[in-house]
Amino acid sequence: MxxxxxxxxxxxxxxxxxxxxxxxxxxxxxxxxxxxxxxxxxxxxxxxxxxxxxxxxxxxxxxxxxxxxxxxxxxxxxxxxxxxxxxxxxxxxxxxxxxxxxxxxxxxxxxxxxxxxxxxxxxxxxxxxxxxxxxxxxxxxxxxxxxYPVTVATQSWHLRQTLRHYLQKTSDDLTQLPFKLHDFGARGVSSAESAAIGGAAHLVSFMGSDTVLGVVAANQFYNEPMAAFSVPAAEHSTITAWGRDGEADAYRNMLRQFGKEGAIVSVVSDSYDLFAALDVWGTQLKQAVIDSGAMLVIRPDSGDPLTIVLQTLRALDESFGSTVNSKGRRVLNYVRVIQGDGVNAESIEAILAALDDAGYAADNLVFGMGGALLQQVNRDTxxxxxxxxxxxxxxxxxxxxxxxxxxxxxxxxxxxxxxxxxxxxxxxxxxxxxxxxxxxxxxxxxxxxxxxxxxxxxxxxxxxxxxxxxxxxxxxx
The missing domain is CATH 3.20.140.10 (nicotinate phosphoribosyltransferase)
Structure with a gap:
């Protein structure tokens, strides 16, 4: 035996x-x-x-x-x-x-x-x-x-400096900095131990993470009650399970389940046609978003990140409007965008610069970073x-x-x-x-x-x- x-x-x-x-x-x-x-x-x-x-x-x-x-x-x-x-x-x-x-x-x-x-x-x-x-x-x-933890922590620290620079330049609210780069890396690493160690290292500079093992490691090894936070978020299966004809119903269900006053709700919206989905959000679901009292976060998850982020922001601006802050940059009403596809140090810098050039504050965008955050580093980095x-x-x-x-x-x-x-x-x-x-x-x-x-x-x-x-x-x- x-x-x-x-x-x-x-x-x-x-x-x-x-x-x-x-x-x-x-x-x-x-x-x-x-x-x-x-x-x-x-x-x-x-x-x-x-x-x-x-x-x-x-x-x-x-x-x-x-x-x-x-x-x-x-x-x-x-x-x-x-x-x-x-x-x-x-x-x-x-x-x-x-x-x-x-x-x-x-x-x-x-x-x-x-x-x-x-x-x-x-x-x-x-x-x-x-x-x-x-x-x-x-x-x-x-x-x-x-x-490994030093390299991940080092990369995240330098990314924080980039994000801080653009917030200082374009935003009136620096308190959002710890939540501007969310850890999406758990499924892209080589082991559970890597998720725990690398995920904890990222949290030295940020407080948003979906890498549960990283948060648990930071809590347990460093005597922290809760090192990071997350929000209810849709994945493609929770949208496509309603069928293409039921896409709007899937979105409406997200608002019904999680759209409370002061809450944040993240909804992936490119399952079929991102631009059609943005139209749905900005027309038939617009009032439901406003009435919910929640902040809706739209996640485009395909296409060229630089192009798609700007197109998404402009479509949402047209639907929900925006206000101009003291830095002369526009901040969207009721909605935000999270970019989680193709995110790395170079694309973060490029996207933030493009937003600034287009007159949008960094407030409008949060990044989610996966493989490039926890896996695309090595001892020679x-x-x-x-x-x-x-x-x-x-x-x-x-x-x-x-x-x-x-x-x-x-x-x-x-x-x-x-x-x-x-x-x-x-x-x-x-x-x-x-x-x-x-x-x-x-x-x-x-x-x-x-x-x-x-x-x-x-x-x-x-x-x-x-x-x-x-x-x-x-x-x-």
Whole structure:
């Protein structure tokens, strides 16, 4: 009889296996007198010059705050034996016996929500126990996945700057900014875990999401009552189920079910003929929209985004009218538009610019972003790397680095490193420590920007989502 397959959650629960195969053999490859190791994580540049740091607290809580057990060691031993790799059983047993299974590593990081220029240290990992010093590198595979939430959070932060610019230019209401980019990405990612991690990262800059797992992750890992919100919205099946002749009835049902005073109702309207649907909304259903007291949000979901958004806005303006705000831009009455098709950083900028040129305020439009938000990024988007930068041989620390002649961009940093921040200018600077970090003294206008967030199995920092959002957008105040 075939054994019942283990769940993904069970497979991922063993930190010894949460690595690359070749890591299992590395304990045999270091110099014989190696007694401690120091590694760091950085963005080596990429699409954006600045990164918004986020997500380490999730990874630490999920993977490193639980102890290694004998059963985990047994499982890993059997796996690597069959897999063709050596296994440091003695080292892992030592961790269980000496540290009750908790990994004797110190992880320091910049505060989550910090916006840091690329090419700076964001995280350091250190192990000073000679018996298991190699842990500082063994954890690379798991810890370097921080690239994903940081990259998603970074992209969303920069998109917020674009949206903020157009609101400042064309709108009287900046309070709508957190709801201008809605997460539609759940179905387009590679896994439920990606939806949770990436979805939470987006919410550092925005408060609208249909990625339920991302909202749940932000709530649970960052002590937030409710990190994001959504509204009742139609999909094509809920419209086409009424048949083509019943399209107006489907729309009327949306108003009847959800069209309450102060509510927001989103209705996809391109199931057959967007322009015919806009005519229905603006004629036979116009008074029902007005009487409902709700804000109707029309979603065109096909065609060239730039063309369709402007055509939709103009048709709704003709039907429902608009008012001119203090910036001289028109704001539609009773209705708005959400564009969720073909949305990426380039199309958002182009559409907002076109609206501005046409005399419409950014108030009229919300974006929904799917695959481009959570899936169309990779480790090279911001060129993330984790490298060993120092090793202790006997009692003496020495810096180590890679410096490939074929690619200077992959040159790594040397030494035991930290990040400083100028309290007057906000500038960041990565520096090499001449002594152990706990003996280090920062003088003048510079403050230590890294803090110990994890040590020997214990989480040392447990930030709230609200605190992280305040850090990320401090410059907006």
């Amino acid at each position: 075939q054994a019942t397959p283990r769940s993904f959650a069970a497979i991922l629960s063993n930190p010894i296996l949460n690595t690359d195969s070749y890591k299992a053999s590395h304990y045999l490859q270091y110099p014989p007198q190696a007694s401690a190791m120091f590694s760091y994580i950085e963005s080596r540049g990429g699409r954006y010059e600045r990164t918004l740091f986020f997500g380490l607290q999730m990874l630490l809580k999920e993977y490193l705050c639980r102890p290694i057990t004998g059963a985990m060691i047994d499982e890993a031993k059997a796996f690597f034996a069959a897999h063709g790799e050596p296994f440091n059983e003695a080292g892992w047993r030592y961790i269980v016996n000496q540290y009750d299974g908790y990994l004797p590593v110190r992880i320091r990081a910049v505060a989550e929500g910090s916006v840091v220029p690329a090419h700076n240290v964001l995280v350091t990992v250190e192990c000073e126990d000679p018996e298991v010093f190699w842990l500082a590198s063994y954890l690379e595979t798991m810890l370097l996945r921080i690239w 911001q060129r993330f790397a984790m490298k060993c930068s120092a090793i202790r041989i006997g009692a003496t620390w020495q810096g180590v680095c890679k410096d490939p002649v074929t690619d200077a961009g992959k040159r790594s940093k040397k030494g035991r490193l930290t990040l400083l921040r100028n309290r007057r200018t906000g500038e960041y600077r990565t520096v090499e420590l001449p002594l152990a970090w706990d003996d280090h003294r920062v003088e003048g206008e510079w403050d230590e920007a890294l803090t110990t967030v994890f040590e020997s199995g214990k989480l040392r920092v447990d930030d709230s989502f609200a605190t992280i959002r305040l850090r990320a957008h401090a410059d907006e105040v």
